[in-house]
Amino acid sequence: MQDPETFLKSLFEAAVTAADPAKCLPPHLKRILADPPKGRTVVLGAGKAGGAMARAVENYWQANCPERPLEGLVVTRYEHGIACDRIEVIEAAHPVPDAAGRDAAGRILDLAKSLGPDDLALCLMSGGGSALLSLPADDVSFDDKRVLTDDLLRSGATIHEMNCVRKHLSAIKGGRLAAAIAPARRPPL
Numbered sequence: 284m285q286d287p288e289t290f291l292k293s294l295f296e297a298a299v300t301a302a303d304p305a306k307c308l309p310p311h312l313k314r315i316l317a318d319p320p321k322g323r324t325v326v327l328g329a330g331k332a333g334g335a336m337a338r339a340v341e342n343y344w345q346a347n348c349p350e351r352p353l354e355g356l357v358v359t360r361y362e363h364g365i366a367c368d369r370i371e372v373i374e375a376a377h378p379v380p381d382a383a384g385r386d387a388a389g390r391i392l393d394l395a396k397s398l399g400p401d402d403l404a405l406c407l408m409s410g411g412g413s414a415l416l417s418l419p420a421d422d423v424s425f426d427d428k429r430v431l432t433d434d435l436l437r438s439g440a441t442i443h444e445m446n447c448v449r450k451h452l453s454a455i456k457g458g459r460l461a462a463a464i465a466p467a468r469r470p471p472l
Contacts, residue, residue, distance in 0.1 A: 326355025
């Protein structure tokens, strides 16, 4: 019989392995591409696993439908970027946002707004995405958003509480990215 520490460590390692984008994304991509779009396929993403998810999508594309167009933009935490050929991966600060995250979020929103009814949006979001998509709402300055994020972190606010505040100060959170993607198809992954 395993000791509790070894057992718990094995459970953790099994969960991490099961969550590997290279393993968990392909079945969803196969289902989605059974009905391929007439237009573009655009990847939009953010989070600490963003680079790994973008690479998994590109690997699947190369192996299964290399002739199909694929483009996109993903923002991830510094030192988490992974080189991709068709999907641009940008690194930015986490958890307190920086200009790289703000600019990437603006570009992601612009890319979403460019989608039409024949296009497909693949949204790749993981932990840290809310902090990395740091484009403030029109009436909020970026510096104020940075200070507020830092204050929330120091206050001990939970991630749920922080995200509740963030969505009200954001040009991209709180359903705004989904609204920008419409009328493109946006299947669940």
